[in-house]
Amino acid sequence: MAKEKLRRTVMYAAGNNPGLLQNADIYGxxxxxxxxxxxxxxxxxxxxxxxxxxxxxxxxxxCEIGVRINHISTPWGYxxxxxxxxxxxxxxxxxxxxxxxxxxxxxxxxxxAEKEYGYEPGSIQIMVSVETPKGLRNAYEIASASPxxxxxxxxxxxxxxSLKTEKTKxxxxxxxxxxxxxxxxxxxxxREAGIQAIDSVFSDIRDExxxxxxxxxxxxxGFDGKSCVNPRQIDIIHEVFTPSEKEIHYAHRVLGVFEEAxxxxxxxxxxxxxxxxxxxxxxxxxxxxxxxxxxxxxxxxA
Amino acid sequence: MKNAAGREIPVSIQGxxxxxxxAGPFATQPDGRMAGPKLKAVFPGTEKVLKSIEEAIDASGLxxxxxxxxxxxxRNGDYVMNMVISAIARRGIKNLTLAPSSFLDTNDELIxxxxxxxxxxxxxxxxxxxxxxxxxxxxxxxxxxxRSHGGRVRAIECGELKIDVxxxxxxxxxxxxNINGVDGPAACGSxxxxxxxxxxxxxxxxxxxNLVDHPVFxxxxxxxxxxxxxxxxxIGNPAGISSGxxxxxxxxxxxxxxxxxxxxxxxxxxxxxxxxMQLGAGAASVATGKYLRETMLREKIxxxxxxxxxxxxxxxxxxxxxxxxxxxxxxxxxxAIESIRxxxxxxxxxxxxYANPWNKGAMVNQLDYVVLGAxxxxxxxxxxxxxxxxxxxxGALGGHPDASAGAKCTIIVAPLLRGRLPMVTDAxxxxxxxxxxxxxxxxxxxxxxxxxxADLLENLKNSGLPIMSIEALKEKAYAxxxxxxxxxxxxxxxxxxxxxxxxxxxVIRRPIL
Numbered sequence: 001m002a003k004e005k006l007r008r009t010v011m012y013a014a015g016n017n018p019g020l021l022q023n024a025d026i027y028g029x030x031x032x033x034x035x036x037x038x039x040x041x042x043x044x045x046x047x048x049x050x051x052x053x054x055x056x057x058x059x060x061x062x063c064e065i066g067v068r069i070n071h072i073s074t075p076w077g078y079x080x081x082x083x084x085x086x087x088x089x090x091x092x093x094x095x096x097x098x099x100x101x102x103x104x105x106x107x108x109x110x111x112x113a114e115k116e117y118g119y120e121p122g123s124i125q126i127m128v129s130v131e132t133p134k135g136l137r138n139a140y141e142i143a144s145a146s147p148x149x150x151x152x153x154x155x156x157x158x159x160x161x162s163l164k165t166e167k168t169k170x171x172x173x174x175x176x177x178x179x180x181x182x183x184x185x186x187x188x189x190x191r192e193a194g195i196q197a198i199d200s201v202f203s204d205i206r207d208e209x210x211x212x213x214x215x216x217x218x219x220x221x222g223f224d225g226k227s228c229v230n231p232r233q234i235d236i237i238h239e240v241f242t243p244s245e246k247e248i249h250y251a252h253r254v255l256g257v258f259e260e261a262x263x264x265x266x267x268x269x270x271x272x273x274x275x276x277x278x279x280x281x282x283x284x285x286x287x288x289x290x291x292x293x294x295x296x297x298x299x300x301x302a
Numbered sequence: 303m304k305n306a307a308g309r310e311i312p313v314s315i316q317g318x319x320x321x322x323x324x325a326g327p328f329a330t331q332p333d334g335r336m337a338g339p340k341l342k343a344v345f346p347g348t349e350k351v352l353k354s355i356e357e358a359i360d361a362s363g364l365x366x367x368x369x370x371x372x373x374x375x376x377r378n379g380d381y382v383m384n385m386v387i388s389a390i391a392r393r394g395i396k397n398l399t400l401a402p403s404s405f406l407d408t409n410d411e412l413i414x415x416x417x418x419x420x421x422x423x424x425x426x427x428x429x430x431x432x433x434x435x436x437x438x439x440x441x442x443x444x445x446x447x448x449r450s451h452g453g454r455v456r457a458i459e460c461g462e463l464k465i466d467v468x469x470x471x472x473x474x475x476x477x478x479x480n481i482n483g484v485d486g487p488a489a490c491g492s493x494x495x496x497x498x499x500x501x502x503x504x505x506x507x508x509x510x511x512n513l514v515d516h517p518v519f520x521x522x523x524x525x526x527x528x529x530x531x532x533x534x535x536x537i538g539n540p541a542g543i544s545s546g547x548x549x550x551x552x553x554x555x556x557x558x559x560x561x562x563x564x565x566x567x568x569x570x571x572x573x574x575x576x577x578x579m580q581l582g583a584g585a586a587s588v589a590t591g592k593y594l595r596e597t598m599l600r601e602k603i604x605x606x607x608x609x610x611x612x613x614x615x616x617x618x619x620x621x622x623x624x625x626x627x628x629x630x631x632x633x634x635x636x637x638a639i640e641s642i643r644x645x646x647x648x649x650x651x652x653x654x655x656y657a658n659p660w661n662k663g664a665m666v667n668q669l670d671y672v673v674l675g676a677x678x679x680x681x682x683x684x685x686x687x688x689x690x691x692x693x694x695x696x697g698a699l700g701g702h703p704d705a706s707a708g709a710k711c712t713i714i715v716a717p718l719l720r721g722r723l724p725m726v727t728d729a730x731x732x733x734x735x736x737x738x739x740x741x742x743x744x745x746x747x748x749x750x751x752x753x754x755x756a757d758l759l760e761n762l763k764n765s766g767l768p769i770m771s772i773e774a775l776k777e778k779a780y781a782x783x784x785x786x787x788x789x790x791x792x793x794x795x796x797x798x799x800x801x802x803x804x805x806x807x808x809v810i811r812r813p814i815l
Contacts, residue, residue, distance in 0.1 A: 022719075022782070026746045027558055059782070231554035295766075 005064070006293035007031050007151065007225040008241035009234050010127075010198055012068070014039035015048035021055040024065075027231035028238070031064040033093050036080055037071075045076050049083050056087035066091040066127060072102060081106065085113035090125065091150065096158065097128035098135040100145035107146040125150040127198070131158035136182055139189035152190045153227065154182060156200030169210045176214060187222040196224040205230045215240040243291045251284035251291075258284075307684065307736045309808045315795050317423070317444030319462065324805040327707045327739050332660045337461030340504045342529070350479055351531045355389040355509065358469075358530045362505040364390065367397045368466035371503060373496035374404040374427075375471070375632060376488060379542025382471035382509050384411045385534070391420045399444075401425040401463055403454060403495040403653075404698055408542070409433050416442065425463060427451055428688075428698020438695045438796050439812060446695070446797045448688060448734075448810075451495070451631070452657030452664060452704035453802040458502045460660060462804060468503035470496045470528075471537045475510035476518040479528030483633075483650075484520070484643040486512030488538035491633025491642045492612070493522040497652035500527045511537045522650060544635045550592045550615060551585040555746050559586040559715050562767060563673050563744045564593030568601070569765040570711050570742070570758050572670035576626070578607035580666070580705050581616070583634055584675030586715040591615045598624050609656065609665050610672075610701060612648070617641035620648060629665055631656045631701075657704035659802045666701070666708025674702050674735075676716040676743075678725045681772045683737030683752050685714055686730035688799060691723050693789045693813030695797055699734050703802050706739040711758065718745040724779030724786060726750075726772065731789065733808040734799060743772065750775045790814040 011029035013020040015036040024032045034055065040048040056065060067089045069080035081092070094106060103126060110124050126148045130136050136159075143152050156179055160167040165178045176183075183199065190197035199218040202211045215226055215237050226237050243251070253271060258281050261269040269276040291297035305311050305323035314321055322330075344350070352358045364370070370390075372383040383402060390398070396419050400412075404427040413436050415421045423444040429437060437446050449457060457463040473486035481500075483493040488511060500506050500523040508523075513533045517525075551557065563586065567573055579594075581587045592615065598604060606626040608616055614637030619625045621641075628648045633639045642648045651665070658664050666672075676685045677697055685706075687697045706712040716725050726745065741758055743750045750772035751759045762769055790813065797810030 023555055023746065027554060232552070232557065 004289065004293075005030075006290070007196055007198060008294070009225055009237050010153070010227045011231065011234065012039065012201070012227065012229050015052040015067075016040045016044045018051060021051065022059065025061040025063045027234055029063060029228070029231070029234055030225065031066065032061070033066045033068050034089075035068040036076075036084075037068045037095050045070070049076075049080055053083050053087045056084070056089055064090045066093045068093040068095060071096050072105065078109075081109050081113075085110060085124065086117060088117065088119055088124065091127055092124065093127045093129065093153075095129050095155065096131045096135065097142050098132060099138055100141040103128065103142055103145035103149065107148055110148065122148065124148065127151040127153060129153040129155045130182075130186060131155035132162045136185055139185055140192055143189045143193035143195055149193065149195055151196035151198050151224070152186050153198040154179070154186045154200050157203070159200075169204070169207070176217065183218060183221050183223070191222065197222060199223045199226040201227045201229050202233070203229060205232055208236055212236050212240065238294070242294045242296055243287045247287050248291045248297050251287040254280055254284040255288065305806065307733050307807055308682070309733060311806050311809060312795065315445060315798060315809070318447070318798055322805045324736065324801045324807045327736060327801075330803040330805065332460060334460070336459050337464070337502070339502055344529075350528065351477055351513070351533065353532075355386055355532050355534070356393060358507045358532045359390055359393050359395070361530055362467045362507055364395055364467050366395055369399040369401055369464060371465045371468040371499050372402040373470060373493070373499060374402060374406055375483060375490040375493060375495055376538040376543050377490075378407045379488065379538040379540060379544075380406065380408060380471060381536060381538050382469060383409060386469045386509065387412060387415055387420065391415055391418065396420055397422050399423040399425065401465060403451070403499070404428045404700070405430055405433055407431050416440070425449065427454060427700055429695040431696070434695040438689075438693070438810065439815075441794055441796065441812070445795050445809075448695075448699060448797055448799045450657065450699040450703040450802045451653050451701045452659050452666070453699075453800055453804065455498050455654045455658040456660045456802065457800075457804060458498060459654070459658070460804070465499060465503040467505045467507065468499040469507045469509055470500060470523065472508040472510040472523075473537070474512045474514060474518055475508045475531055476514050476516040476525075477531070478516045479508055479525040479531055480516070480518045480521045481508055481510075481523040481528070482518060482520050483522055484639065485518075486510070488512075488536065488540060488543060489639050490538070490543050491639035492630040492650045494631030494650060494652050494656065497523055498654060501652075505529050507532065509534055509537055511535060544639065550589050553585060555717055556586040557589055559717065559744055559746050560589035561593045562749060563590040563713055563715050564597055565765060565767055566713055566742055566744060566749065566762065567594055567671050567673070568597050569762050569767070571761040572710055573597075573601070573603060575603050576606040577603070577670040578609070578668050579605055580608065580610040580669055580672040580709070581613075582672070582674040582702070583611050583613060584715070587673045587675055588613050588615060590673045590715065591619065595619060595624060607665075607668060609669070610705065612638045612642070614638050617645070617648065620645060629656070657701050657802075659704070659707070664704070664708065666705045669705060669709035671711050671713065672705040672709040673713045673715060674705065676714045676725070678727055678730050679714055679716060679740070679743050680727050680730045680737070681776055682729075683740040683743065683772065684730050684733045685735040685737075685740055686732045688734045689732040689810060691731070691786065692815065693731055693791065693810070695810060697734075699799070703735045703739070706735045707802065711741050712739060713742045713744060714740055715744045718747045718775065718779050719783050722783045724776070724783045726776045726779045727786060728776065732799060732810055736801070736807060743775065745775060747778055748775050
């Protein structure tokens with residue numbers, strides 16, 4: 001469970017916006033990504049990189065900070081790594097990951113930087129976004145290419161575009177059908193590799209209802225969290241991903257009867273007339289771990 | 303001498319009444335009788351409607367050295383103050399003291415009249431833009447007197463501020479002088495500030511662009527207070543009076559602050575059925591209403607009373623039954639204007655009723671909560687809403703000191719930094735509301751509770767809110783923005799900030815720029 005850090009929200013902050021960078025951590029996102037890729041125009045790549053470097057170097061952030069670099073096949077990717085690793089972000093977010101080799105290449109560069117700057121080996125992690133069918137086909141290879149890999153994400157807009165379709169809103173039932181297979185495959189690959197799965201952004205910040213439906217959907221599919229672009233989306237995403245009081249209470253009771261059965265060495269366990277089996281115990285443990293991490297549960301309680 | 307807020311106040315200030323230093327929010331009990339306007343009789347058959355502003359100026363008996371006033375209910379849409387003063391200048395009248403209920407962005411046009419000596423002094427609640435800068439840097443015969451809304455009524459009623467002629471921008475006026483603010487092309491809603499001047503000035507001139515047959519209804523200012531009426535083409539630009547419905551901000555930082563302020567209200571101890579509240583007009587204060595609404599619905603708690611300047615979102619709460627009655631001294635947007643016109647539970651009331659410290663109980667005394675903005679606060683919980691970080695007058699006291707004194711729990715909302723400037727500091731530039739009347743400071747990076755309020759601290763302990771000492775909050779701000787450099791000031795006193803009881807809370811010296 002070493003990589004089970006709470007990442008219900010992964011919020012982007014544009015790397016060329018000093019105001020955003022300064023205040024990025026105040027909204028309660030579990031993780032924040034400073035972006036020097038898509039939100040920064042070609043004209044501003046170097047200045048944004050410098051700004052992000054100085055922000056991480058000089059400000060004390062209260063949450064995890066990653067940087068989304070330009071892909072290493074672009075003219076900026078390697079320069080991003082060279083400049084930004086010197087500031088020691090918590091992780092590198094690679095867009096459009098397609099092969100394990102890319103991850104191993106970046107891993108090597110991080111390893112070198114960790115040596116050069118005297119960071120603890122392995123302390124800088126990697127999160128990769130899959131945005132193409134090729135990346136999806138190689139998702140497990142990517143997820144397992146380096147011990148630094150801590151999460152696979154899906155770039156919904158880009159992925160839909162590469163399918164020659166679009167990211168739809170749908171309704172509560174049909175929401176985002178075009179991504180159904182891809183989302184599930186991301187979760188499969190992440191789970192097989194023992195890392196987290198993060199869903200893509202929902203870009204219409206005024207449409208809170210569809211956002212809530214979409215978060216509900218990806219939570220059911222197995223995702224650990226969701227990316228977002230605006231602080232206003234954080235509350236809704238957290239609400240969905242944080243176990244409710246009812247869920248916590250039930251999980252607590254499940255573990256209670258489970259522990260009691262273990263001490264009594266009784267075989268069959270039941271709660272409210274329902275048989276409790278091992279998957280239910282594991283799920284209950286996960287609910288309480290999540291609730292604890294989210295600060296809504298302490299062991300003495302309930 | 304040092305006053306009770308710890309500020310160095312001169313023993314005497316040239317051009318200002320006898321200096322009484324601030325001694326605490328409730329230290330002075332008044333003595334004596336209320337001042338009043340001259341007795342007058344208007345006999346049957348008298349025509350009040352005059353042909354021009356010039357004719358009204360002549361009829362009013364305005365002479366050199368007198369004091370004139372205006373109300374600021376038309377906000378940035380107001381044409382009347384600039385229009386009347388230019389007419390006064392054409393008439394050759396000089397040495398006037400200008401005492402509006404407040405100045406707004408549009409009054410930069412008055413600077414030449416100060417330069418020419420038409421105007422020689424100002425008494426106001428607020429100053430903006432170039433006029434604020436001008437009056438901070440250019441010595442007039444008297445310092446500018448800055449009063450809260452409640453303090454202004456007090457000064458008028460006790461005779462410290464004697465208004466000779468008031469010119470009232472009247473959105474609707476009938477031919478015998480009955481005025482309301484809810485009809486007409488420049489409708490502004492409540493006439494709460496003008497009602498005081500109409501009641502207390504020796505001569506009252508209504509300037510209207512909507513002259514109607516007698517009698518108009520409803521009546522905010524009655525005919526028996528009005529001397530003359532002038533019809534003009536337009537008294538104001540509706541776009542500046544109200545920029546439409548005041549929308550709840552989308553700025554994530556203001557929303558973040560507002561969410562925490564709403565939680566403070568919920569947990570601090572006074573969030574009980576039939577509580578009373580006021581929310582200021584700043585973005586974070588108005589947005590607090592949005593989150594408070596959710597809490598009120600969830601907890602099934604309604605407020606019996608909401609007061610202050612009224613923004614649209616408050617009217618929605620009234621319609622939903624979450625607020626029992628609104629008392630409105632100034633209507634901030636079209637939604638509020640429409641509501642005060644049509645909803646009998648949305649009451650117009652005058653500024654003495656709202657905030658005057660020297661009457662038998664203003665509405666602010668009934669407040670459980672008030673949420674107000676601040677330009678900056680300091681580690682003694684003093685608030686500055688009057689001067690900027692260069693020491694220039696650019697803000698307005700408004701009802702800030704009044705509501706803060708009245709409320710059981712005063713909550714200040716402000717970002718910890720603006721740009722790179724810390725907004726929690728060792729000492730504010732100018733004290734506009736004393737720290738003794740401020741209870742909770744809510745910033746985007748932490749919340750501080752006045753150590754005098756152990757009860758609030760105890761109530762908020764397990765709220766999950768980021769409560770810390772005010773010193774810790776200041777250190778956070780300094781760590782990010784650096785310690786602000788001290789401004790150099792001359793000895794010239796450009797402004798006197800009166801506390802609501804007429805004592806001197808602070809003085810504004812001329813910064814050396």
